[in-house]
Amino acid sequence: MEYILILVGTVLVNNIVLSQFMGICAFLGVSKQMKSSLGMGAAVIFVMVCATLCTYPIYILLDKFGITYLKTVAFILVIALFVQMIEMILKKVMPPMYKALGIYLPLITTNCAVLGVTITNVDESYNLAQSVTNALGTGIGFTLALLLFSGVRSRIDDSKIPETFRGVPATLIAASIVSLSFMGFSGLIG
Amino acid sequence: MMTYIIPILIFAGLGILSAVLLTVVSKVFAVKTDERLEQLQNALPQINCGSCGYSGCNAYAEAIFKGEADANLCKPGGNKSAGEIASILGIEVGKVEQQTAFVRCGGNCEVTKHKYVFDGTQSCKSSNRYYNGSKVCTSGCLGYGDCVAVCPSNAISIKDGVAVVDPRVCTGCGICAKACPNALIVIRSRRQVYEVCCRSTAIGKVTRSVCGSGCIGCKLCEKACPEGAITVTDNFARIDYSKCINCGACEKACRVGAIKNILCV
Numbered sequence: 192m193e194y195i196l197i198l199v200g201t202v203l204v205n206n207i208v209l210s211q212f213m214g215i216c217a218f219l220g221v222s223k224q225m226k227s228s229l230g231m232g233a234a235v236i237f238v239m240v241c242a243t244l245c246t247y248p249i250y251i252l253l254d255k256f257g258i259t260y261l262k263t264v265a266f267i268l269v270i271a272l273f274v275q276m277i278e279m280i281l282k283k284v285m286p287p288m289y290k291a292l293g294i295y296l297p298l299i300t301t302n303c304a305v306l307g308v309t310i311t312n313v314d315e316s317y318n319l320a321q322s323v324t325n326a327l328g329t330g331i332g333f334t335l336a337l338l339l340f341s342g343v344r345s346r347i348d349d350s351k352i353p354e355t356f357r358g359v360p361a362t363l364i365a366a367s368i369v370s371l372s373f374m375g376f377s378g379l380i381g
Numbered sequence: 382m383m384t385y386i387i388p389i390l391i392f393a394g395l396g397i398l399s400a401v402l403l404t405v406v407s408k409v410f411a412v413k414t415d416e417r418l419e420q421l422q423n424a425l426p427q428i429n430c431g432s433c434g435y436s437g438c439n440a441y442a443e444a445i446f447k448g449e450a451d452a453n454l455c456k457p458g459g460n461k462s463a464g465e466i467a468s469i470l471g472i473e474v475g476k477v478e479q480q481t482a483f484v485r486c487g488g489n490c491e492v493t494k495h496k497y498v499f500d501g502t503q504s505c506k507s508s509n510r511y512y513n514g515s516k517v518c519t520s521g522c523l524g525y526g527d528c529v530a531v532c533p534s535n536a537i538s539i540k541d542g543v544a545v546v547d548p549r550v551c552t553g554c555g556i557c558a559k560a561c562p563n564a565l566i567v568i569r570s571r572r573q574v575y576e577v578c579c580r581s582t583a584i585g586k587v588t589r590s591v592c593g594s595g596c597i598g599c600k601l602c603e604k605a606c607p608e609g610a611i612t613v614t615d616n617f618a619r620i621d622y623s624k625c626i627n628c629g630a631c632e633k634a635c636r637v638g639a640i641k642n643i644l645c646v
Contacts, residue, residue: 252391253391256387256388256391258387258388258391261388261392264392265392265395268392268395268396268399269395269399272399272402272403275403276402276403276406279406279407279410280406280410282410282412283410283411283412284410349502349507350502351501351502
C-alpha cells in the first residue's frame with residue numbers, strides 16, 4: 192500500500208514537471224513530437240531508477256563521514272559518471288536501444304529532475320525499495336507530462352495564434368494550463 | 382582541520398575512481414566505427430528527404446558503405462555528393478540525373494477566381510478541407526504554400542496565388558511533392574522542357590468555366606505532336622517523356638496556354 196501511495200503521489204499529485212517544475216528544459220525541448228517524448232520518457236525512467244541505485248550507497252558513505260551537506264556535488268558527479276558509462280555500454284551491447292535512447296542520454300546527464308529525485312529520496316529518508324519506487328514513479332510522471340504536452344503542442348501547431356504569442360510564449364501558456372489541470376490532484380493524498 | 386581534509390580526500394577519491402572506471406569502460410566497450418562511414422555521412426546533404434529510397438541520409442550512407450546501394454541516388458546532393466562519395470570509397474560512380482520539382486498548375490489570379498475568402502489557418506491542408514480549397518478550380522494549386530513551408534532549400538515561392546519552383550535553386554528532393562494535397566508537384570528531369578500545367582479531371586466545359594488556362598482535353602496537342610508522345614486521358618493531356626523530343630509543337634498548338642516551356646516560366 193505504501194509503495195502504491197508513493198507511485199500515485201509522484202505520478203499525479205507531485206508530478207515532477209507540472210507540480211514541482213523540475214526538468215522544464217527537457218519538457219519544452221523534447222515534447223514537439225509524440226515519438227521523441229516517448230523516447231525521452233523511457234530514457235528518463237531508466238536513468239532515474241539507476242541513478243537512485245547509484246546514489247544510495249554514496250549517501251551512506253557521506254553520512255558516515257558527516258558531510259551530507261555535499262550530497263548535491265557528489266550526486267551530480269555520480270550521475271554524470273553513470274550516464275556516460277551507460278551510454279558506452281549500450282553502444283556496444285545493445286545498438287538498437289542505443290539508437291532509440293542515445294541522443295537523449297547526454298541531455299539527461301545534468302537534468303535537474305534526475306538530481307531532484309535523488310535529493311527527494313534523501314530528504315524523505317526513504318529506504319532502498321521506497322527510493323526505487325519513488326524514482327520509477329517520478330520517471331513515469333515525467334513521461335506522462337511529456338506525452339500529454341506533445342498532444343497539446345500538436346494542437347497549438349494547427350491553430351491560429353496572434354503573431355506576438357507564436358512559438359515559445361504560446362507553449363509556455365499552454366504548459367501553465369496543463370500544470371493547472373494537475374492542481375486538481377492535490378489533496379488526493381495527504 | 383580534519384573537517385576540511387576528509388571531504389577533499391573523499392571527493393578526490395571519487396573523482397579518481399570515476400576517471401579510472403570511465404577509462405576502463407571506454408576501452409572495454411569501444412565500438413569500432415569506420416571513419417569512412419562518417420565521411421560518407423558528411424558528404425550527403427543531411428536533409429533526410431528520403432528520395433534515395435532510404436529512411437535518411439545516415440541510413441543511405443550505411444547502405445552505400447555496405448555496398449547495398451549505388452552512390453548516385455542522392456538527388457539533392459547531385460554530382461557533388463556522388464563525386465565526394467566516389468573519392469572516399471575509391472569507386473566509379475555514374476552521373477546523377479539532375480532533377481527539379483515543378484508545379485503543374487497555371488491557375489494564377491488572372492485566370493481563376495476565389496469562391497470564398499479563407500480566414501482559417503493559412504495552409505493548403507486546412508483550406509482543402511473546405512470545399513477543396515478557396516479557388517473555383519478544385520484540382521489546382523491551393524496557393525497557401527504548404528510546399529513553401531517544407532522546402533529545405535527555399536526554392537518555392539507563391540506568385541500570383543500559385544506556387545512556383547525556382548529550378549536554379551531546387552535540388553529535386555521531392556519533399557514538396559509529398560506536401561501538396563492535390564499532388565500537383567512532379568519531380569522531373571531538367572532536360573524535358575515542355576510540361577502540361579494542369580491536372581483538372583473535369584470535362585473541358587467545366588474546366589473552361591473555372592480557369593482561363595486549364596487543359597480542356599481538346600486533343601490539339603495530341604494531333605500536333607510528331608512523335609505521338611501526348612495522350613489525353615482523364616480530360617487532360619500527359620506527355621510521355623520517353624518519346625518527347627522537345628520540339629515545342631504542342632506549346633504552339635495549345636489554345637489555352639496550358640502547355641508551357643518550363644524554362645521560360
